[in-house]
Amino acid sequence: MAAFFEQLSLIITNAGVVLGVFVTLLLTSKSVRESRANLFLSILLLAMSFSILHIQYAGRVINHFSANVFSLxxxxFLLIGxxxxLYMQELTGHRTRWSFRLMLHFIPFLTVILLSTTLNRYFSDSTAVAFLNGHRGWLAISFWVFMVIQFxxxxxxxNKRWQAYRQLVEQEVSNTENVSLAWVQFFMGVFLGILLFFLLVLLNLIHHGNSVWVGRTIAVVFSLSVFALGYKGILQKEIFHLDQTQTDVVPPSVSVPTPEPEIRKPDQQxxxxxxRFMADEKPxxxxxxxxxxxAKRLNLSRSELSQLINEGVGNNFYNxxxxxxxxxxxxxMNxxxxxxxxxxxxxxxxxxKSKSTFNLIFKRFTGLTPSEYLQTLSK
Structure with missing residues (x-):
């Protein structure tokens, strides 16, 4: 039975690597509309694929220098967060610029690499090696504590950025199917699952100190995550590009025209x-x-109409x-x-535009599902 599960995990992890590379090539191909968000999503999938490959083969099949370092x-793992x-930044219209401040996000990743590759080199005496080996468990726990906190x-x-963006979207569009809401919720759920698994690994190390199963299990979890992201990504065209409606709601910090002056008080007229326009023309x-x-059809500016709806009617555009x-x-129905x-x-x-959105909105305003409301009409 153990041999069966070992072979199964090997198949899953190998397939995860292949699928991760395939989706990356798909995202970056010329046939797909260019999107800076795709760049970071591609790097993320490659990082997960590399991690799976490294866990599976480093030191067993591939005998390179990192197989002999003192690994923390x-x-x-420190690249995922x-x-x-950065992917969420790009997806919500915040253009990422390469800078020193951006590089600060990758300092933990670079630090672990530096420490892992220098500990054996500069602490080669038997006392230092014995000390490191004697405290290997505490070093592993420290790494995973930092890992869970960072993630x-x-x-x-x-999540905070996404909630703010959803509110911004509801000020611009009347249907949210084209702005990747379902996709973002899905991938946030995937990585929340990974976080919970990381927490499980940490608790296991603290209470049992057993890390034999950790590497192989992480490789399987990452592979299943790549399957989910790849499958959902191929089905959801929104992963490949941002809809134009999203660029209409980019905050003023990004390259957008200077906002027009706000109206101090909505005009009742x-x-x-x-x-009247909504009732007669039914836009x-x-x-x-x-x-x-x-706003264009009403000969108003976007900011005028937004304030008119928010303050004059007391609602956002979406509702x-x-x-x-x-x-x-x-x-x-009548x-x-x-x-x-x-x-x-x-x-x-x-x-x-969709049955799910219709059911949700209908119940929000009536307190009943469409089917329940239809039954009341029949009675």
Whole structure:
């Protein structure tokens, strides 16, 4: 049985390396729309693939110099957090520029490499070697404590940035299917799982000191993560490029035109004009409706319309538009001419783009699912 699991893990890890390299080549190929975010995602996948390869073969098949150093831990692990952060920066419109400040993210990675390659060289006397070997367990625990703290810190920053970006997106688009929301939630879930596994490794080292299974298990976990990211990435075109709507909501710190002066107090006449336009022209039926496109049709600036909706109506653009779509679906449900449409058909006719978003928004405004609401009409 042990031989079977060993062969299975070998197959999984080898396949993980191959898939990681394949997705990297796919992301960087000329046929894929260029995106700076893809660069960091590609480096992240390569780092994970290299870590799998190194765990699997270093010192067993490949006998290079790093197999003989005093290892504090795999330094590649310390690349995952910074690369995730840089990927999120690019994905949310914050352009990453190479600088000394950027290099600070990689100091832990470089430090572990430096220490690992110099400890045996400069502490070659028997006393120093005996001391290092005698405290190898504590050194491993220290590495994993830092690893868990660093990874947790980056995931916290990523989640904080993502929540701010979601609020920003809801000020611009009326449908979020094209701005990678599901993709980001998915990959954050994958790396949260990796963090929990790292924490499990740390607790095992503290209480049992057994690290025999750690390397092979990490290789399998990384491989399964690469499978998930590669599979989801191939299915989700949003991984390959940022939709244009995302560039409309880039914060002013990035290269965008100077924002226009804000209106101090929303004009009631403008509010009435907006509400009449929504009722008469029904722009919400367009699933691609954005704040910028609606402002153009109203002959207003983007900032004027944004403040008009936020302060005059008391809602963000996303909820403002989708509330009209929910009311339109309810009207369709009461229209005998629409009886041949199913619920998804009614949602698409009202401007929604997916069943999941429709169900979520409908229940948010009515307190009932579309099916439950339809049953109340039947009664």
């Amino acid at each position: 831990g795999d330094p590649t 910074p690369l995730l952060w 947790s810190g980056y995931l916290y920053l990523i 403008l509010i009435d004009r907006l509400l 919400y039926l367009d699933p691609e409706l954005t704040l910028s496109s609606l 403002f538009v989708n509330k009209y779509r929910v009311e339109q679906v309810k009207a369709f 229209n005998p001419a629409m009886k041949h449409y199913n619920l998804l058909g009614l949602a698409l006719e009202a401007g929604f």
